Amino acid sequence: MSIDIIFKIAAIGILVTVLNQILIRSGREEQAMMVTLAGVVVVLMMVITMINNLFTAVKTIFQLY
Amino acid sequence: MLKIVGMVLVLISSTLIGYMKSLKYTLRRQELRSFLSNLNLLITEITYSQITLSEAFNKLSETSEPGVGRFFLLVSQILNSNEGYTASEAWEIALDKVGNINLSQDDIKILKSFGKGLGNSDIYSQEKNFKLASELLKKQLLDAEESSKKNERLYKSLGILIGVAVVIIFL
Numbered sequence: 001m002s003i004d005i006i007f008k009i010a011a012i013g014i015l016v017t018v019l020n021q022i023l024i025r026s027g028r029e030e031q032a033m034m035v036t037l038a039g040v041v042v043v044l045m046m047v048i049t050m051i052n053n054l055f056t057a058v059k060t061i062f063q064l065y
Numbered sequence: 066m067l068k069i070v071g072m073v074l075v076l077i078s079s080t081l082i083g084y085m086k087s088l089k090y091t092l093r094r095q096e097l098r099s100f101l102s103n104l105n106l107l108i109t110e111i112t113y114s115q116i117t118l119s120e121a122f123n124k125l126s127e128t129s130e131p132g133v134g135r136f137f138l139l140v141s142q143i144l145n146s147n148e149g150y151t152a153s154e155a156w157e158i159a160l161d162k163v164g165n166i167n168l169s170q171d172d173i174k175i176l177k178s179f180g181k182g183l184g185n186s187d188i189y190s191q192e193k194n195f196k197l198a199s200e201l202l203k204k205q206l207l208d209a210e211e212s213s214k215k216n217e218r219l220y221k222s223l224g225i226l227i228g229v230a231v232v233i234i235f236l
Contacts, residue, residue, distance in 0.1 A: 011233045019226050026219040042234060 005050075009043050072236075076228040083224015090213035090220075092132065092167040097206045099133040100176070101199055108195040112188050118152045119144035136163045152184030169209075175201045 016039035023032035059065070103125050110121040122141035126134040136159055143155040150158065157180050160173060168176075179198035182191070 008233060008236060012230070015226060015230050015233065019223070019230075022219060022222050022226070026215050028219075 005046060009046065012039055012043055015039075072232045075231050076225075079228030079231065080224050083220050083222070083227075086220040086224070087217040089167050090209070090217050093169065093172075094206070094209045094213050095130065096132050096167055097172060097202060097209050099130050101202050101206060103129050103133060103137070104179075104195055104199050104202070108192060111191055118184055132166055136160070136166065139163055153180050153182070156180030156183050169205075172202070172205050175205065 016036060019035050020032045023029075023035060106125060106128075107121055110116055110124065111118075114121075116124075119141045122137045122144070126137035126141065128134075129137060139159040139162060140155050143150055143158055144152065157177055160176060160180065175198060179194065182194040184191075186194075
C-alpha cells in the first residue's frame, strides 16, 4: 500500500469534475450524471480491497469474530 | 520508459479521435454552405447563361471546395460518359457513388428529391425546384450550425479528457 493511490483518486476526481462541467455546459445532463457515477464506481473499485483490509484489521484488534 | 510511451500513445490517439469527431461537424457545415451557394450559381447558369448541365457542373466543380467539387465533377463525368443517363439519374448516381462526404441522411434525402426534378421541365419550374431545395438546405444549415456549436468543442475536450482518464486509471 502506498501514498500514490491518494493522488490517483484526486486526479480522477478533478477529471470527473471537469468532464461533468463540460457535459452540462453542452446540455447533456444525463451523460454528465453517468460520468459522475462511473467515476464513483471506478474509485470504489480501487479502494474496496483497502476498506476490506481496514475492517478485518479492526475486527482482529478488538477480537470480534 | 515503455509505460511513458504507452501513455503518450493513448493520449495522442484519443485526442485525434476527438478532433476527427469534431471535424465532421465543421465539414458538414462547410459542405452544406457550399451546396447552397453552388445551387444559386447553378440556377443562374441555367436561367441566364443557358449552358448545358454538364458544362455547368464542370464549371461549378472548378470553383467550389474540394468535397463538393468532387461531387459536381462526378455528375458532369456521368453526363458526359454517353451512357444515356438523364440529369436526374446522373445526380442520384453521383450522390450514391461519391464517398467521403459528411452530409447527414436528411441532407442527402433533400438533395435526392431535388435531383428528381432536375432537368426535366422548363426554366420557370426549374427555378421553383431550386428555390424549394435551397429553402430546405438553409434549414439544414441552421440545424448543422446549431449542432456544431453544441458538439464541436465538446468532442475536442472529451477526446483529451478521456485520454487523460484512461492514462490515470491504468497508471
